[in-house]
Structure formats: structure tokens, C-alpha cells
Amino acid sequence: MSKLLFTGAEWDFAQLKNVFSAIEDVAVGDLKLDTYPNQIEIIASEQMLDAYSAHGMPLMYHHWSFGKIFAREETMYQKGWQALAYEIVINSNPCISYLMEENTMTMQALVMAHACFGHNHFFKNNYLFRQWTNAESILDYLAFAKKYVMACEEKYGADQVEQILDSAHAIMEQGVFRYRRPPRPSKTQQQERLRKRQQYEEESFNDLWRTLPGSARDMSADLASVDEDDIVGLQAPLNLPEENLIYFLEKHSPVLTNWQREVLRIVRNVAQYFYPQMQTKVMNEGCATFVHHYIMNALYDRGQIGAGSMLEFMHSHSSVVMQPGFDDSRYYGINPYALGFAMMSDIKRVSEEPTPEDEEWFPEFAGKGDWRDVLKHAWTNYRDESFIQQFLSPKVMRDLKLFAVRDTAEDPVYTVSAIHNELGYRRLRTSLARLYDLATHQPDIQVVGANLAGDRTLTLRHNRHRDIPLAQGAKEAVIKHVRRLWGYSVVLDEPEDTEES
């Protein structure tokens, strides 16, 4: 009797369940993936378009910008310029995956392996997602957000709400926390600490210490510095500088009402929820693509899917991981699927059949054969930037024929600074890793001052990285939005390069 799970393109729910358990068998039994429980929803193409326009979330507050995305996607789809994604997956618990009803059975299998196990494992384990997102509560929070925004629209008028959302969206990228840190001690806590220290010194006073050389520390200096602080005291509770603009405005804007602060908070939370995804595109897609590739091949080896399906899978897989060259008309930047998949497959290769070069580059795992653990360790503990810096091998650089080009604004020419050869590997790897560091292509803008005692001017500072300035027109437009939220004048300093790169 044939062990085939399905034949032909048609699917039904019984087949989906069968295939799912076969996939689960490989994913859990062989790859030892650790996932949230899965919830798989079958949707039609129109519903896919709906999902597209709201950041792929099943629930979202209403805003015209989502309508704009929808209008564009709908046109692209209807005119046949662009196919829809096969699937959307949401970082929630249970992990919700949307499957399109048009997919063939082979595609459904691919998509289930990709989303329900690849992405799902990544969401559950990667440190960024664990630290910054709350998969348990995101859907409830979005439901709350949608309701709240709707209630505000009813109470204060759609235009009022739209204005706040417009302004908040303009600084959404500056509305995330990038580092966890302990709260700064308040003024009273600081004084308390100082008082305790003094008290301790008084209690343990021993005149003998004075006779030791180099200990002429004067306590009064500490006290003087506190008094100095009081002069700028109004600034102190603002905890400046602050990198999260939306958070700052939400807490300290002199003009916002409570509901407006809550709306800012909603936008900020949504931004924070998506922040890890922006830093792990290559890893997330690479992980999902590697997993679906491995699982589909395993199923084929076990005789559970036929040769025809396998060919269909290969066709669709290879178009997903295709990387057009820079001079190709289809070139649209480096394809995260291609890079991620290439790197992860290479980790497997290095682990199983290393070359002398690999032994030199990756002595920790070359030839050890434990690629499952290496990959799982990487998926858990790295983001794109660090993953590339750590794991991009010379072979992948050669396969993709990577080269780095330096662009200095004053120079009339671009200079090729490194190519895929012995001399260039390390430089190329560092360059590429940098490109995936959000800090290098998202401007670093911080609140550095708020003149609360005077005319309430808010001062922002753009810390230039490699001396690259902000685009002028957009800068002024965004500052208008910040001004609306702050209520008083806003200035943005852009000092010359402040950091060494």
C-alpha cells in the first residue's frame, strides 16, 4: 500500500490534518523544534488582502494609512502584477497561521512546515521576541486598542483621533525602547542614598584613615554637586536623554489629554511589538525556509509525498530563495529568504562535511555533526546583525558573489572596497552585518532637552552615524508632527559626526 499522504492538487481538512501530523513528526521528532500550539485558519484571497493592510494582524485599529496599503495591494493583485503571499503567521500564543484557500495541497504542506513550525519555533525561542513581545496577550491588546480608538472616535471625533494617530505614526520608528535598563533613581532616592552613605561614614569614622596617603576625599564635594543639580532640577525627572520619542511625549507633553496619551501608548506598543521582527528578517525567514526545506525532503525520503509534489515544491522553493544579481532587473536588495537559507544550509554542511577552510573559520562546530544544536542555539541567541557577523562563511559569500561598495557623498565615484576573496571576506562580513544593524539605517534621534521653566522648547538631537544627515523635506514634515504632540516649539539639532565608527 502506498504511504503517500495525498495525490493531486486538491485538499480537504482531513488531508490537512494528516499532513500536519506527518510534518509534526519530523519537526518535533527529528528537528526537535519547540513551538507554541498551532491554530491554522483557511482564508480566501480577499481576506488575505485585508490581513495585508493591517501589518498582517487579524485585528487593528482603524486608520486611513491601512486603507492606503489596502488600495494599493488590491490594485496590484487585481491587475495581476503581484501574487499574494501563501501565508501569514502571527507571533501569538496559540500561533495563528493563515493559509490561502487557493494553495494546492503541496503548497499547504510547504506553508504549514514553513509557518507552523519554522516561524513558530523562532517566535517562541528567539531572545528578542522573548524579551520584547508578549505572545500571550497581543491579540487581546489589539482588540482593546481597536475598541479604544473606536470609542475615542465616537467621543472626540474621527478627525481628532486621526491627527494624533498621524503624528504618532510619523515617529513610530523612534517610539521603541532599544535597551532594557533599571529605572533611574528619583531625586529623593538619590538624596536618600547620599544621606545613608554619609550616615555610614559618620558611624564608621576613624581618624586613622585620614593619615593614609591619597584619601583626602571631601564629603562636602558630593553635597555641592547635588545642589548644582537643583538648578536644572526641572529637567531631572524627565530622565533625559530619552530615545523613545513617543514614550517621552506620552509621559511629559504639556498639552495632551489622557485619551491622547493612551492612543500614543497604543502606537508605541504596536511599534515595540514589531521591533524584533525588523531585526530578525533574515534569521526568521531563513529559519522557516530551512525548516520547510528539511521537512519536505524528509517526507519525500519517507515516501510520504510523491515525485510530482516534490517537483512542485522544488519549483516554488527555488523561486523563493532566488537571489538576482545587482544588475538584474528583478534585483530588489538582498533577499532575506536567500541569505538566511544559504547560511543555515551552510551551517549544516560545515557541521557534516567541512573543508579545511571551514575548520579554520568555524572550529567550534566544523565536522562535529551537531548542526541541529548549532542552529537552534543560533535561532535562540542571535539577531540578523550578530548572526551574520558570527556565521557567514566564505563559501556563502562566494556563492552569492557578494561585494562591498563604498559611497562617500563628496566622491564622484563609488569604490569597490571588498570582494569575495581571501582579503575581503572579513571586511565583507562586517559590512553586511552592519547593514542589518537597525542603528545604522534608522536615524538615532533622542530627546535631549525640554525647557519647562522657560518657553517650553523641546530639543531633539540626531546623533549622526558616519556623518549621514537626515533627508531635509521629511525632517521638517515630521517635526511638525512632533510639534503637534508637544504643543510648543520643537528644534532638532544635527551636530557633525559625534561617534567614531
Place this chain on the structure above:
Amino acid sequence: MANFIDRRLNPKGKSLANRQRFIRRARAEIKEAVQKSLKDRTVSDFAKDQKISIPTKSTKEPRFRLDPSAGGENERVLPGNKDFVEGDQIKKPRQGEGQGRGKDASTSGDFEDDFSFTLSQDEILDIFFEDLELPNLVKTALKEIKVYSWRRAGFTTSGSPTQINLVRTMRNSFGRRLAMRRPKEEEIDALRERVTALRCGATPDAEKRELIAELEEEIARLEHRRKWVPFLDPVDVRFNAFEQQPIPTSQAVMFCLMDVSGSMGEREKDLAKRFFMLLHLFLRRRYERLDVVFIRHTHDAQEVDEHTFFYSRQSGGTIVSTALEEMKKIVAERYATGEWNIYAAQASDGYTQTGDASRCVDLLNQDLMPICQYYAYIEILDEREMEVFSSDESGAELWRAYRTVAKQWKNFATKRIAKPQDIFPVFRELFAKETAAAEAKA
């Protein structure tokens, strides 16, 4: 195991609210784009979805962006190297060259291309007809109210089975069952099982028999109680209630008069028909309760249905006044002037039998204009004539005659059409909202 859910039957169009917000936001730009794109379109095209492009002025979403072309040093990594080696230099394209492809070009720059998307037919018509209306819709003499709409009015205890409200009914039933302690099926089943368990095996001794008897008694008691407290009681049942609400309506009728005589060439007829189609579309869309009467005439006028009016051919001599007579007759028969707002639109090439023009003027002045809220006359010329009759003063016999009517009556409008492109602007002029027109004059 995964949980599979079929969502295909869930309501679609979740993005509609966002789409409407977007269209409201870009209203001005969309309107301009629609007007522009409609200029060269035929009326039948008009009722189709179409793609429009709008400038991104009001729908721009600014973000802080870095601009590497303005300063600083930037390093990129690209795939697909063929013959570059380290140290090669590549000339930069000059400003404006080599733009337009790749994400970088559009996101790092300050400008964005026009935004293109598809508007549905409904949206187009809404936008096109937005500030148009029938003028002087005043005679709101409410005829005895005949129109009602159904409105929800809570819940009742009586009604027809089709209106039963399951949620309410089951909620009541559940509450009552809890309160009255209706024994559950499982409880009884559990007891029964115990009885069977006791019964099977060896012949039961006295103690067991006593227990069985006890259990059976208990079962009987519970069964009795279940009968006594029914699952669904008539007191639980609730029905959706509806009540009728009268809708006040004002009644209006539009007369469409068209010359189909031999002097009207195919081109003229086509233009006239296009005009009426647009009018028809407009009226159907904006005024649900509106009668439209189609009258076509040669030397003789007759009332026809919509299809005949637009699609059938006929020819003959031209006596315009017959159409006016017909209209007068129909008004007298069916549309009592105290209750109906009466409108008329007439299209003709301006030629009529000698002497008929004055008869038309008499009919209009004495009979029709006093009862009409608004009367629009559209003259279809060919382009050569349009040049000859460039001034409003000169024209064929009917035109000159109608000018005298227009001088007497404020609610009488005359316009000329020579090209298909004229139709949309003329139409808009004729039905522009009063306020807008007044502002334009001021």
C-alpha cells in the same frame, strides 16, 4: 495537534472602514483625478471600476530618513559580482539618472511617485455626483404617508416562529433550569450505570437488592423532576420585535424629452443619449423615490420606456411642441402639481418646423414653466456650428425662442453641447449645488 479553522465564510471587506477613511482623506486629489479621467470617457465606460493616480500630497506619511547622498560615508553590499575587484571605481549616475528602481530610490528621497489604485464604480459615481443635486426641491407636500420601514424594537414574548431569538430564549431557559435544579442527563446515566453494574454478576444478595431499589427510586425521582422542569418552557421563549416607522418622502418626477427626428444625425442622437444616460444614472443614485418619464418625439411625441428611449431607432419630421404637449398631458393625468416636484430636461438639435418655436414658447410660458421646479434645455450642435454660434445670442430658431423664455424664468437653463467632452462639464453646471453656484458667482 493543530486547531484548524475554516475562515473562508467569515465576513469579507474588513478593510472597508480603512479604505473609506483613506478616500475621505484624499478626497480633493481623488476628485480632481476622477474629473480629469472622466473627460474622454463614454457614459458606458463611466460605470466601471477604474484605476486612478493621485499625487501623494495629503496622504504622505513622513518619517525621519537618512539621506546618504547628502553627506557622510555609506557602504553597501551587493550580490552577483561578475568582474569587479577590490579598488575598482564606478562612476556615480548624475542626479535624476538611474532613478526609479529599487527601494532605496523611493524611500530615501523626499519625493514619492503618484499613488495609483483602483476606485470602484460606486466610489466614482459618488465622487462625481457629490456636489450635484436637483435644484429647488421645495414642494415637500407630504402626501398621505405610504412608506414605512421596519425597525428593531427589542424583544417580545409572542411572535412568529421565524422571529425567535435563540440567544435570549436559551439564556432564559438555562437560567430557569439552574434555578429549578433540573437534574442533568449525566447524573441519571451515572446512577443507571451503577444499577447495571450491581445487577450483573452473581445474584444480588439482600443488601445489594436494597441498594438497587434505593437507586431506582432515586432515578425515578430525578426522571420525574426532569419532566416537571422541562428543557424549554414557553415562558423562556423570546421573539425579535419589529415595528413600523413611517418615512416622510417628497415626491419628484423627471421628464426626459428627446428629439429623435431625421434632422438629428447619429452623432447628435448619440450625444443626447449620453447626456440622458448620465442624468438617469445620477437620478437613480441620488433619489430613490423619483419617477422618470421618457418622451421622445419626431413630428409626433410618445411616452416610452427606458429601453426604447435609449436603444430603439426612429425617424421622421420635427415638431418639438408635440413633446411639450405630451408632457403637459401626462402631468395633468398623473402628477398633481401640488404634490409633485416636476423637473424636465430636453435635448434637441434646435431645428423644428417653421412657426413651431413660438408655439413651444407659449406652451412653456403659460403651461409648463409655472409648474416646473427646473427646466434644462440642451442643444446638440456639430462642432462647426459651435464656432458659428459662439455667442449665446445667435442660434437656430428654437434656441433664440428659448432664450426669451430663459429671460423670463429663472429656473430655465439652456446649454449647448458639441463634443462628447462637453457632456460632463455641462452636466455639472446644470446640477451644481445652489450654494456652490452662488459662491462661484460672488
